[in-house]
Amino acid sequence: MEELIAKRYLKAVKQGSNAESMQSIALIFSVLAESFKNERFNQIINNPDVSKNQKSEILLAAVKSAGSKDVENLIKLLVEHNRISIIPAIAEIMRKDIAKTNKSYSGIVYSDSDIDAKVIEGLSNGLGNRFDSKISLKFIKNDFNGIKVDVEDLGVEISFSKSRINSQIIEHIAKAI
The missing domain is CATH 1.10.520 (Peroxidase; domain 1)
Structure with a gap:
């Protein structure tokens, strides 16, 4: 309200x-x-x-x-x-x-392991090009097993979970056999 x-x-x-x-x-x-x-x-x-x-x-x-x-x-x-x-x-x-007017957004990168500043800069440049905006990301270390990028104002959340990738690889190998 x-x-x-x-x-x-x-x-x-x-x-x-x-x-x-x-x-x-x-x-x-x-x-x-x-x-x-x-x-x-x-x-x-x-x-x-x-x-x-x-x-x-x-x-x-x-x-x-x-x-x-x-x-x-x-x-x-x-x-x-x-x-x-x-x-x-x-x-x-x-x-x-x-x-929204300036097309300038900020977001957060979550991960359980340290991420290099160049990787974060690459992610922000890639997302910025994809959404025709300027996106600045900051890193927060937490217990997420993988990498999660969240740009709330754009409504974008991208996550790569290590356990999910492993289970998909196993499924793919099982289907191939």
Whole structure:
């Protein structure tokens, strides 16, 4: 539900903004979204004893240095309609929209063994060529027995499991015999 509401706000912001201002607004909202990970901040924002004006003042003080009237008006609107809690969703929707517009995505490579940086660069170049985009990958070591590449914003997940490849080789040999 939050995502649908966030998309409407994004649509309104996009109508009055160019690409450069959208990136600065998205940066402001991503910083605000980080604040929602702070438990103390959430206690204050979700406290029914704190008035809308006080909540508005807190949020506006956080974005005052940006000097953007669009951001200030959007925050005032969110406070007025009791939708402060969707700020992280708005930040995420903006990030995805900018990535889609710029055709620049990030992804993660999972494996149980270390992977050379050149291999990761090759994977990102190959995927980038395949999807006509710029894809940057980072490596995370975990217990996946093989290699798994996940680019969530594109909806792409590629995995090569060692056990699955071994079982397919055995099946193929068994069929040949």
